[in-house]
């Protein structure tokens with residue numbers, strides 16, 4: 159098959175490495191470099207990363223399963239948890255090892271993908287359109303901020319910012335800051351900002367937040383935001399926060415495929431609808447998505463998804479378990495509210511990720527996950543559970559067998 163991959167981030171590189179073994183692959187990347195999110199940034203102003211960021215997984219787990227992370231890439235003071243440059247360098251080394259560079263067309267922004275006989279027509283911002291038999295979408299999902307609708311935002315002293323635009327803690331020096339969101343970026347940015355801010359009000363609904371800030375005196379754990387009024391910020395529990403200088407939304411990102419018509423793929427309640435195994439479009443099984451799941455170990459997951467897909471495209475996977483059709487929009491919109499709630503966390507795998515990967519491996523008869531991958535995951539989880547505030551400063555230890563249970 160002639161396969162077009164959209165995006166040369168970690169997911170696009172994993173897809174190219176797996177698919178090029180059995181198919182003709184072209185990768186279209188809108189920027190001038192590979193690595194996606196991790197590309198070395200000049201000013202970090204318009205990216206979800208920031209200069210002081212360290213990965214939240216140790217390098218040994220970040221790495222693709224067949225290409226270890228060279229420790230030389232990581233400055234010694236960062237231990238097992240590298241910054242963006244080391245990860246960008248790692249992805250460059252991976253693409254060299256797998257000879258992927260010649261497959262990538264840089265400066266090729268895909269603007270539309272439409273059906274064309276049995277395949278697809280791809281249009282670009284400034285290049286001649288091309289056709290392909292199959293499309294693999296690897297455009298990432300940390301680009302379009304999710305901004306919750308809250309009444310009265312105009313009353314804020316400054317317009318709210320999103321984590322995507324966070325650069326450095328100095329921007330919050332001496333201020334009273336509301337941070338909204340309990341996931342990874344909420345945890346990291348509360349810890350980043352608190353040493354410089356006068357007070358941080360950490361809004362959200364996770365009960366586990368206090369463990370991450372037990373050593374920070376100026377952080378208060380608060381309920382979710384409900385509205386902003388001329389008196390201040392009203393929280394769900396009716397507490398009123400006054401004198402707030404800045405509000406930082408750590409409320410995640412939306413799945414966004416601006417080059418695909420919603421007739422082709424639909425995102426509803428934070429779930430990309432109509433996919434088999436969170437990868438293959440049921441209605442048009444020559445369209446696929448790598449990297450949608452989150453709360454996972456991303457690079458190995460991209461790799462296994464891509465290997466599964468390569469086998470599917472070669473006709474080597476029995477797809478008899480794949481539903482025959484996608485639900486119509488009418489059926490989907492009439493789903494009861496609890497169904498939409500389930501959809502909301504649909505791509506969030508967490509403890510289910512090993513089961514998900516094992517299922518892909520079994521279905522496509524792929525090589526099993528290395529035993530030490532699961533051991534490392536347990537060890538990293540154990541370190542994080544025991545040291546939620548400073549886990550990045552602790553070296554990974556595979557000798558302690560008592561890790562937390564995995565589902």
Ligand SMILES: Cc1cc2nc3c(=O)[nH]c(=O)nc-3n(C[C@H](O)[C@H](O)[C@H](O)COP(=O)(O)OP(=O)(O)OC[C@H]3O[C@@H](n4cnc5c(N)ncnc54)[C@H](O)[C@@H]3O)c2cc1C
Pocket residue numbers: 164165166167168169170186187188189192193194195196206207212213214215220266267268269296297298299300343417448449455456457
């Ligand atoms: C703040 C933050 C911290 C994170 N920390 C970690 C971590 O510690 N460890 C970890 O493993 N993961 C982490 N992640 C997850 C991260 O998303 C993955 O590691 C990985 O980089 C995602 O790769 P991707 O290829 O899916 O997306 P991206 O890296 O976003 O790559 C997508 C690529 O597609 C290109 N593209 C997009 N649209 C088009 C178009 N229309 N035409 C052509 N090209 C296009 C983009 O230019 C980009 O190069 C973090 C994410 C965030 C936001």
